[in-house]
Amino acid sequence: MPTLLVCITYLVSASHELVPWCFPIVDGCTSISRASRNPPAIFLFRAFMLPISLLLAIYWVFSLAWLRQLCTGIGKKPSLSMAAIGVAGAVLFAMYVTFLGSEGATYQLLRRFGASLFYGLTFLAQLVQVYWLTALKRESAVSPVWLPTTLSWLAMAMLIAALASLAISGISRSYEYNNIAEWNFTLMLNAHFVLCAWGWRESGFSLQLACKSHRGRDPA
Numbered sequence: 001m002p003t004l005l006v007c008i009t010y011l012v013s014a015s016h017e018l019v020p021w022c023f024p025i026v027d028g029c030t031s032i033s034r035a036s037r038n039p040p041a042i043f044l045f046r047a048f049m050l051p052i053s054l055l056l057a058i059y060w061v062f063s064l065a066w067l068r069q070l071c072t073g074i075g076k077k078p079s080l081s082m083a084a085i086g087v088a089g090a091v092l093f094a095m096y097v098t099f100l101g102s103e104g105a106t107y108q109l110l111r112r113f114g115a116s117l118f119y120g121l122t123f124l125a126q127l128v129q130v131y132w133l134t135a136l137k138r139e140s141a142v143s144p145v146w147l148p149t150t151l152s153w154l155a156m157a158m159l160i161a162a163l164a165s166l167a168i169s170g171i172s173r174s175y176e177y178n179n180i181a182e183w184n185f186t187l188m189l190n191a192h193f194v195l196c197a198w199g200w201r202e203s204g205f206s207l208q209l210a211c212k213s214h215r216g217r218d219p220a
Helices: 002-015 032-036 041-070 081-099 105-138 147-171 176-203
Strands: none
Touching: 002 032, 002 041, 002 176, 032 041, 032 176, 041 081, 041 105, 041 176, 081 105, 105 147, 105 176, 147 176
């Protein structure tokens, strides 16, 4: 859903001649922020991305519950750190979306601060999740069995993309390669969530919400 929305906002901006036409994942003609920060694309971006930031925070809470459910009977369980890091990333993502397109040095600083930490914290939370899924695979307690390996390779590709972006920034002033890395990193970041959702389905993960009513005693 986030990937699709980013692609739609890019098409909206390109159709209004705000950004050039290209295949940004390969050509890097524009960044995600530039493709989304001007009207009318920014209105669409904010309208959907702010609720998605809330869903992202909920995802990490559910993911912690999923891992703990998988750990039942093994004698160890993940701490709250993964969920806390992921939720913090979601909050910073909401801040980035809120200030995107705003004028002024302070707003630009908050936007860049929010975007950078969102990517960093979300990737870190995903690494913690991969660690636990890999540990559970050794205990034959994770389904589907291919999920930890697939997520590990995906995390490696994301790390390579991030390091390549940093290296290119130090030796070149061209933004095309950084844009390519950003688009691909974002695509892989979202692919992690899709694969984990598949894992939830295959493992039969479910949550039940129950409300208990407390009735007062009848007067004597």
